[in-house]
Amino acid sequence: MLYGAIEAGGTKWVCAVSDGDGRLLASEVVPTAKPEETIPAAVRFFLRHQRPAAIGVGSFGPIDLNPASPTYGYITTTPKPGWAYTDVVSPLRDALQVPIGFDTDVNAAALGEWRHGAGRGLDTIAYVTVGTGIGMGAIVGGRILHGLVHPEFGHTYIPHDADIDPFAGSCPYHGDCLEGLASGEAMRQRWGRPAEEVDDAWAWELEAEYLALAVTNLTYALSPQRVIIGGGVAKRESLIQNVRVRALELLAGYPEVPPLTDLDAMAQYLVGPSLDDLSGVLGAVELARDAVEGTL
The missing domain is CATH 3.30.420.40 (ATPase, nucleotide binding domain)
Structure with missing residues (x-):
């Protein structure tokens, strides 16, 4: 067929x-x-x-x-x-x-990774795409997550210190939501060039901070067995590893389970897509x- x-x-x-x-x-x-x-x-x-x-x-x-x-x-x-x-x-x-x-x-991408990729054999996963925008899809209990509409995780709010990052945000609806601060479009507007052309170390440290905050929130809210981060921005070398390190600090050992307390286990919890x-x-x-x- x-x-x-x-x-x-x-x-x-x-x-x-x-x-x-x-x-x-x-x-x-x-x-x-x-x-x-x-x-x-x-x-x-x-x-x-x-x-x-x-x-x-x-x-x-x-x-x-x-x-x-x-x-x-x-x-x-x-x-x-x-x-x-x-x-x-x-x-x-x-x-x-x-x-x-x-x-x-993003629900389709989560489904693809669950059936054929990094989510195989698991019950509950989340797929976050960080590209022009930010979106999240999830499989929960072996089913695609729906509800009132569908997940719009990119439009959740995360801490934004305007003294450190005075950028007001790129989202036309919410300004400095997650997408407004950490998407490819946010990076383009903040730094004046596409994300793939940004080489400033501070820019990527800030990006890792925002994504680590997002992963922390997602971990506590949804409790997925694996978080997969894809999209063009996430292809930046060492970005996912830096997000792992910072997320461990933010999670602060609570609850005391290996993916949230140990970097080696975190490397199996927060991953890139295996289907590219x-x-x-x-x-x-x-x-x-x-x-x-x-x-x-």
């Missing part, structure tokens, strides 16, 4: 066809332009291949996941120009006549599988 997958990001859509065992048989990158250009381009990709049993979509958000809502399947209040209240699910379903699994891009850049698209394959089997 073939499954289709779309990792619908703010800059690109990765479209793929998989055999369902983690092997991608075909893939194509579609630039995220206007919805009326991007969605038809994704449809054309699938029309060029054998029709899959279902398609899974992991999308940037916020999105509407309530099947009873008139805007189910929509990207809702995104600040991305031209994409607010865009129906993603209906055009794909109508054009391709297959079931569509739909969730956030495929976490999201392989997670979207699993969303397609669930659209057929209903196991999540």
Whole structure:
């Protein structure tokens, strides 16, 4: 059985066809332009291949996941120009006549790592992406975490000492929330150049501080068995290790369990994605599988 997958990001859509065992048989990158250009381009990709049993979509958000809502399947209040209240699910379903699994891009990445990567064999994991924005997806008790909407961990507040870091924050909604202080966009605005071009040691010490605060909060609030940090910013050499060291200090030995008291154990608790850049698209394959089997 073939499954289709779309990792619908703010800059690109990765479209793929998989055999369902983690092997991608075909893939194509579609630039995220206007919805009326991007969605038809994704449809054309699938029309060029054998029709899959279902398609899974992991999308940037916020999105509407309530099947009873008139805007189910929509990207809702995104600040991305031209994409607010865009129906993603209906055009794909109508054009391709297959079931569509739909969730956030970070929930899809968490699902991909749980099924095929760094979260395999565990019951509860969290995946945090640190890129242009910051998002978090989670598997809790073997199920994707949903609730009122979906996790928006990037918009939680963390301590911000304006004397040390006078940057007001980049988030258009909250200013100095986690995303507003530690995302790639925050780094670009604070330092005047993209994160990958920032070489100042203090800049990365500050980034590690903010991410360690976030990991501490996530650890205490969700109690995951593993935290996976991905995204372009997280690829910075030594960043995750510095976050581990600072998180241990912040956790202060409470509670007294090895991942929260020992650096070697922390290295197994706070990790990078083992699927590299495929976490999201392989997670979207699993969303397609669930659209057929209903196991999540």
